[in-house]
Amino acid sequence: KAGLLYFGAATDTPGQRERAPYPDSYPQYDAIFENNDEFGQTTPTNGQKWLFAEPEPRLFNFTEGDVVADLARSQGKLLRCHALVWHSQLAPWVEETEWTAEALRDAITRHIRAVAGYYRGRCYAWDVVNEALDEDGTYRKSVFYNVLGEEYIKLAFATAAEVDPGAKLYYNDYGIERPDSVKTAGAIRLVKMLQDAGLRIDGVGMQAHLHADNHPSADDLIATSEQYAKLVKEVAFTELDVRIKMPVNETKLEWQADCYQKVVEACVKVKACVGITVWDFYDPFSWVPDTFPGQGASLLWFEDFTKHPAYDRMVDTF
Ligand code: XIL
Numbered sequence: 001k002a003g004l005l006y007f008g009a010a011t012d013t014p015g016q017r018e019r020a021p022y023p024d025s026y027p028q029y030d031a032i033f034e035n036n037d038e039f040g041q042t043t044p045t046n047g048q049k050w051l052f053a054e055p056e057p058r059l060f061n062f063t064e065g066d067v068v069a070d071l072a073r074s075q076g077k078l079l080r081c082h083a084l085v086w087h088s089q090l091a092p093w094v095e096e097t098e099w100t101a102e103a104l105r106d107a108i109t110r111h112i113r114a115v116a117g118y119y120r121g122r123c124y125a126w127d128v129v130n131e132a133l134d135e136d137g138t139y140r141k142s143v144f145y146n147v148l149g150e151e152y153i154k155l156a157f158a159t160a161a162e163v164d165p166g167a168k169l170y171y172n173d174y175g176i177e178r179p180d181s182v183k184t185a186g187a188i189r190l191v192k193m194l195q196d197a198g199l200r201i202d203g204v205g206m207q208a209h210l211h212a213d214n215h216p217s218a219d220d221l222i223a224t225s226e227q228y229a230k231l232v233k234e235v236a237f238t239e240l241d242v243r244i245k246m247p248v249n250e251t252k253l254e255w256q257a258d259c260y261q262k263v264v265e266a267c268v269k270v271k272a273c274v275g276i277t278v279w280d281f282y283d284p285f286s287w288v289p290d291t292f293p294g295q296g297a298s299l300l301w302f303e304d305f306t307k308h309p310a311y312d313r314m315v316d317t318f
Contacts, residue, residue: 003271004276004318005078006041006274006276007276007277008039008041008275009039009281010044010045010277010278012285013067016045017285018285029285033281034075038281039077041079042071043079043239044065044067047066047067048081049089050091053065053111054091056091057093060114065115072122073122079123081119081122081167083130084126085129086130086131094107099143099147108144112156112163116160116163120164125202125203125205126160126168126169126170127205128169131173131174132145132173132190133173133176134186135175136182136186137183137189158199169202169203170201170238171204172205172238172239173205174206174208176207176224177220177224178220187228188227191232203232204231204235205235205237205238206221206236206237207238208237208238209240209243210240210243210259211242212259218266221265221266225273232272234274236273236274237276237277239277240263240277240278241279241280242260242310243295244298245294254309256308257310257313260314268318281301282299282301283302285299286298286299
């Protein structure tokens with residue numbers, strides 16, 4: 001599609017999804033998902049996260065992650081893998097342990113060796129570190145940061161590089177889509193910090209959880225992508241959705257269509273932009289209404305399986 005390597009949709013394992021609104025929601029959903037003319041790539045929205053992959057120390061579980069990884073394999077979709085080190089959806093034991101630096105280093109290395117080792121050769125890319133930055137562009141005070149400082153980021157990238165040399169290694173975050181934001185500056189510092197340490201980082205993932213009523217322009221998205229592309233080989237929009245303050249009306253859907261269009265426009269124009277992933281495609285399975293009460297309708301298919309105006313706008317822009 002127009003110079004992009006992929007256009008894809010993240011999907012969840014059935015047990016983790018919000019309940020389907022109709023008895024036949026799942027078959028209808030699956031039929032859209034399976035159509036590789038719609039989506040040539042996928043990402044598990046939850047299954048590979050620490051909480052699922054290592055719920056107890058050294059007890060690894062790939063059941064959830066495999067559901068989506070196997071779908072990717074059987075349907076011939078590219079797989080982005082998500083996420084090795086993240087402060088959220090961590091197994092509780094990681095936050096409950098009183099760590100020494102050495103023990104936490106071991107736990108991170110062990111986790112990455114096991115998880116990235118298990119999926120070795122199957123991930124086009126790994127989100128190695130997710131959301132390490134605060135809104136002001138400084139490091140987020142997670143258990144990893146509090147014990148190890150920025151060293152945990154280096155350790156994660158070094159370990160992932162050693163375990164899966166074929167996977168592209170990404171730093172992934174939200175709120176790093178605009179060229180002039182302090183958080184974007186933070187992401188650039190983080191990339192340089194890794195490179196100064198001689199470590200491999202192949203890409204920056206802009207999650208792109210955007211707002212219909214206040215979204216970046218195509219020029220903004222292009223300028224930001226180009227800033228990253230000066231440092232790394234690739235950029236991608238990894239978790240695109242565009243939320244609306246409910247209730248939905250035509251005007252808001254038009255703003256939303258405009259936003260989706262800008263993302264496609266930017267990715268098509270930026271040589272380093274390899275692809276776009278929407279964070280699921282069916283509104284009832286979106287994370288938005290649970291996390292941001294009063295907001296929703298952020299994806300491309302409504303609850304009744306009709307399409308948002310954004311769908312055609314994207315297709316026309318590719
Ligand atoms: C979300 C999932 O979609 C939800 O199902 C889950 O309850 C919380 O996490 N940034 C990320 C994603 O990197 O992993 C998050 O996914 C959304 C924000």
